[in-house]
Amino acid sequence: MSPGSVVSGARLALDTIRAHKMRSFLTVLGVIIGTGAVIGVGSIIAGLDGAITGLLRSFGPNTVIVTKTAAMGNSTREERRRKPLTLENARSIAERCPAVEHVSPYLFPPGGLHIAKYKGNDLYNIQLAGTEEGYAAGGTTMKAGRFFTDQENSHHMPIVVIGADVQKQLMANADPIGKRIEVDGHELEVVGVMDRPAASLPGQDDTRILVPYFTMRKMFPNVREHMLIVIAFPGRIDQAQDEVRAVLRIARRVPFNGLDTFAITTAEQMIEQFHSVTATVALVMVILSSIGLLVGGIGVMNIMLVSVTERTREIGVRKAIGARKSDIIVQFLTEAVVLTVMGGVLGLLLGWSISRIAGLVFPNLPTAVPLWAALSGVGVSVGVGLFFGIWPASRAARLDPVEALRHE
Numbered sequence: 001m002s003p004g005s006v007v008s009g010a011r012l013a014l015d016t017i018r019a020h021k022m023r024s025f026l027t028v029l030g031v032i033i034g035t036g037a038v039i040g041v042g043s044i045i046a047g048l049d050g051a052i053t054g055l056l057r058s059f060g061p062n063t064v065i066v067t068k069t070a071a072m073g074n075s076t077r078e079e080r081r082r083k084p085l086t087l088e089n090a091r092s093i094a095e096r097c098p099a100v101e102h103v104s105p106y107l108f109p110p111g112g113l114h115i116a117k118y119k120g121n122d123l124y125n126i127q128l129a130g131t132e133e134g135y136a137a138g139g140t141t142m143k144a145g146r147f148f149t150d151q152e153n154s155h156h157m158p159i160v161v162i163g164a165d166v167q168k169q170l171m172a173n174a175d176p177i178g179k180r181i182e183v184d185g186h187e188l189e190v191v192g193v194m195d196r197p198a199a200s201l202p203g204q205d206d207t208r209i210l211v212p213y214f215t216m217r218k219m220f221p222n223v224r225e226h227m228l229i230v231i232a233f234p235g236r237i238d239q240a241q242d243e244v245r246a247v248l249r250i251a252r253r254v255p256f257n258g259l260d261t262f263a264i265t266t267a268e269q270m271i272e273q274f275h276s277v278t279a280t281v282a283l284v285m286v287i288l289s290s291i292g293l294l295v296g297g298i299g300v301m302n303i304m305l306v307s308v309t310e311r312t313r314e315i316g317v318r319k320a321i322g323a324r325k326s327d328i329i330v331q332f333l334t335e336a337v338v339l340t341v342m343g344g345v346l347g348l349l350l351g352w353s354i355s356r357i358a359g360l361v362f363p364n365l366p367t368a369v370p371l372w373a374a375l376s377g378v379g380v381s382v383g384v385g386l387f388f389g390i391w392p393a394s395r396a397a398r399l400d401p402v403e404a405l406r407h408e
Helices: 003-019 021-027 029-057 087-096 133-138 150-154 164-170 213-219 237-251 267-310 312-320 325-361 371-398 401-406
Strands: 063-067 100-107 115-118 121-124 127-131 142-145 159-162 180-183 186-194 208-212 226-232 263-266
Touching (some): 003 325, 021 267, 063 237, 087 237, 121 164, 159 180, 237 263
Antiparallel strands (some): 063 263, 100 127, 115 121
C-alpha cells in the first residue's frame, strides 16, 4: 500500500460523496450523533468535574467536615436516626485535639422555605445558617464589610453577613453595610458581604445568609442539626482526623468495636467520591454513544455494499489492467474511512455546539471540549470506518474480473 494509492482512494471517496451528498449524510448520521454525544457530554462532565472539584477544594486543604450522615450520597435510615452533633462536641474537639486550629459549629435552620426581605424585595430559598467567627478561617473572604466576631456571637447580636447574590438581588444599587434586612420575620443588620466562593456549582447562586451561632439559637430555639467545620494546622490534617474521631467516639459512647455514628470527610475524600460518580456517568455515556456509532457503522457497511454493486464493472476494469486485491481493498477501506472521518468532524462540531450551549445556559459551568474527547471521537470514527468497511472491501476484492466485466 503506497501513499499514492491512499491519496487516490481519498480523492475517489470525495468524488463519490459529492455525487451523493444526501445519501452520504444519512449514512454517517449515526456516526455524527455518536461522536457528538461523546464530545458534548464529555465536555459537560469535564466542566462539572472541574467546577465541583474547585468548589470542594475551596474549603481549604486543611478543612475537615464532620456530619451526622455521609457527606455525599443518600443517607440510610440508620444514619438519619443518629443523635445530632452538638455544640459541646465542637467545644470538646477544640479543647482536646492539639492538631486542630479552629472548630466552628454550623447550625442548620428548621425545614421549610426561608425568606429574606428588604424594602419590598423578596428573596426565597436562601441558604440560612448559624456559625462562629472560626468559619471564616476556612477561606471566606469579604467583598465588603467584615465577618462577625465571637464577642458579637456570645452577646446574641442581631447581625448578619450575606452572600454576593443576596446583595445583588435585594439591594443592588445600595451600600449594604448597616442596612437592616428581614430574615424569616427577624430583623438583622448587615455587617458584611462575602465574596462568591472560589468555585460554585453550575447555575447556583451565592444566597448564603450567615448569622452568629447564638443569634440563630435565639431565632430558632428548637433547632438541633449541626455540622462541624474543623480547620487543622497546616500539614496535620491526618492527625486532626484521628483526634476528632477519638473525641467523638468517646462523647457519643461508641463501643470499641462499633462503627462511627458520624462521618468525617475532607475535601480530597469528597473529590474522590465525586470522581467515582462521574466515572460511572462517563461509562454510561460511552455505552449510549456506542449505540449511535454502531448504527452509523451499519449504515456505512450498507452503503459500501451498495457502492460495490454499483461499481462492479469498474472493479473488473481495474483488475483487468493489473490492480491487485490489496489495491481494491485499500480503495474501499479508504472510502469508508473518509466517509466516517467526515462524520466524525461533523460530530466534533456538534459536540462543540452542545458544549457552548451548556456554557451559555450554565455560566458557572466551565465547559470546554477536552482533548481526549476530541481525539477519541475522531479516532473512533476512523475505527468504525475500518471495521465496517472490511467486509465490503473484501467482497470487492474477491470479485472475478471476467464476471465483473460482464456486469451491467
